[in-house]
Amino acid sequence: MTSRRDLMRTALAAAPITMLSAASARAVTSWLQTLPPDKTAGNVAADEDFWRTVQEAFAVDRTVVNLNNGGVSPSPRAVQDALRRFTEETNRLPAKILWQEMEPKQESVRQGLASLFGVAPTEVAITRNASESLQNIQFGMTLQKGDEVLTTTHDYPRMLTTWEQRVRRDGIVLKKVPVPTPLKDAAALVRSIEEAITSRTKVIHVSHVVFLTGQIMPVGEICRMARRRGIPCIVDGAHSFAQFPFTRDELDCDFFGTSLHKWLCGPIGTGMLYIRKDRIADIWPLMAAPATMDADIKKFEEIGTHPAAIHNALGEAIDFNVSLGLDRKAARYRYLHSIWTERLQRNERVSFMTDITNPANQCALVLVHIKDTDPGKLSTWLYDKHRILTVAIAHEDFKGLRIAPSVYTTRRDMERFADAMESVANGTAKID
Ligand SMILES: Cc1ncc(COP(=O)(O)O)c(C=O)c1O
Structure with missing residues (x-):
């Protein structure tokens, strides 16, 4: 019997990336529409081949890792085209x-x-x-x-x-x-x-x-x-x-x-x-x-x-989101966060203001703090030194960096962020 994952693979095979990048801005949405429906699509959250094609929908500046997609997000090329x-x-x-x-x-x-x-x-x-x-x-x-x-x-x-x-x-x-x-x-x-x-x-x-x-x-x-x-x-x-x-x-x-x-x-x-x-x-x-x-x-x-x-x-x-599927989006956000939170939570200087152990509590946005750091300075350092865009949050009850990836964010982007944060948390990098 054909498994859900096989179905997804078949659909992926029908979409050579070189063809997609050369084709119209709408090509990714058209390809997404050939996929099995969202809820029956199996778990593609960690499938970089799948997300590599989704990334083609966006024309973002890849010299920067944009982890502030919460304030305002880039639109897919098809949206800008329309x-x-x-x-x-x-x-x-x-x-x-x-x-x-x-x-x-x-x-x-x-x-x-x-x-x-x-x-x-x-x-x-x-x-x-x-x-x-x-x-x-x-x-x-x-x-x-x-x-x-x-x-x-x-x-x-x-x-x-x-x-x-x-x-x-x-x-x-x-x-x-x-x-x-x-x-x-x-x-x-x-x-x-x-x-x-x-x-x-x-x-x-x-x-x-x-x-x-x-x-x-x-x-x-x-x-x-x-x-x-x-x-x-x-x-x-x-x-x-x-x-x-x-x-x-x-x-x-x-x-x-x-x-x-x-x-x-x-x-x-x-x-x-x-x-x-x-x-x-x-x-x-x-x-x-x-x-x-x-x-x-x-x-x-x-x-x-x-x-x-x-x-x-x-x-x-709307077409892009419905075709991609909100279940798939949510699963991808949680997966992208798991890449860096699993590494950083081992460091005792790192704390999370979002309960990352329970998916009912958190999806695309996570607030993290490294003890004895100023989030404003850390955010500036991440951008100046590593070209990683984050947003510093200061509230009367807590402070930290708000991390918000997107569907075009890669696994490597999150690893880059984890490397930079780890270097601060373990004291090998100085941000002042
Ligand atoms: C919770 C919440 N409500 C309202 C707004 C206002 O959104 P906008 O500036 O798009 O009107 C924001 C903006 O970030 C928000 O985070």
């Missing part, structure tokens, strides 16, 4: 092509996003980033003086600033529940959030993946607990969407906002807003829309003239 094409087409006759041809095309993007999230297209608005998506909800929700919003100490600063502005303007109350680092007991965190609820709590706002540590939060449990108590949940999915597979039903949230230029690898300046159908009419859009649109998710897209090419090129990013 963006260029749509921009050029628009500019042939903008006043006609932009509104009559380009804008209607975004409906297939909406359908693609809705299908990835397991919701109806009528619940999905296309935005420019997670900030816009989340602020539509945060500013658009009717709250009275004294009403309470519950969030955590590890939520994203801009989103906390948004609530704090409402504290100053509207007199609402913002409460932040501390998140232990690393988080070992998810049920205890859900209990802490539940204990912070009062009769004035109107909404819970929580990140799905903590931007600081990569911690995957027990969002489904939090939303279900809140639902039992009649409280809606806003999930900040800036770092989760397309990083690993999940659907709205698994989260059971009422509101979800994400960027699509992070883990979906969409064009820079793309985001998605989800609102459960029966809640759309409750939320005022950031930019005004007519009363006829009150219950229409598209009221959040009434932002004036903007480049349709950017959101239309999302079609290629």
Whole structure:
């Protein structure tokens, strides 16, 4: 009988790399579409032949090891190609092509996003980033003086600033529940959030993946607990969407906002807003829309003239992700992290702010610290000396380097990073 792995090998054999690199920017997506479906594809996480071909989808600077794909990610060449094409087409006759041809095309993007999230297209608005998506909800929700919003100490600063502005303007109350680092007991965190609820709590706002540590939060449990108590949940999915597979039903949230230029690898300046159908009419859009649109998710897209090419090129990013498969992506991220964490965790000066022993806690992002080092200096040294890009994180509870590889990252890239970090941890390299 043909094994899953044999099936994968057969598909790989049909895709000579030289042919792929010479062919169109879309060649890798076309090849991925010939593979067996994601969940039945066997374990290819460590198969460098497979990922070598996936890497061909990207035209990144290979003189640098980019381990900051969390802030914003490069797009596959096919996405950039579509963006260029749509921009050029628009500019042939903008006043006609932009509104009559380009804008209607975004409906297939909406359908693609809705299908990835397991919701109806009528619940999905296309935005420019997670900030816009989340602020539509945060500013658009009717709250009275004294009403309470519950969030955590590890939520994203801009989103906390948004609530704090409402504290100053509207007199609402913002409460932040501390998140232990690393988080070992998810049920205890859900209990802490539940204990912070009062009769004035109107909404819970929580990140799905903590931007600081990569911690995957027990969002489904939090939303279900809140639902039992009649409280809606806003999930900040800036770092989760397309990083690993999940659907709205698994989260059971009422509101979800994400960027699509992070883990979906969409064009820079793309985001998605989800609102459960029966809640759309409750939320005022950031930019005004007519009363006829009150219950229409598209009221959040009434932002004036903007480049349709950017959101239309999302079609290629969605296709790339669906064809590659989110299970395969998630398995690859965890494998890439295992290459360096297994080496570094043997060194007693190294600690992890993400529980790397439990895949439920962590996927594409890991926060690591080497005792007695300044993460800012270490990050600068890694770039100047080794051309490895990382991001230094400083929080009042912890500090470290956030490591975020991508699907184009190679095994050798992670080994290079491990070598450099080991030299610091064992004292053979000096960073000052
Ligand atoms: C958790 C979280 N929320 C929201 C945002 C805002 O994303 P954007 O700048 O794409 O709007 C970020 C950005 O990194 C984030 O990490």
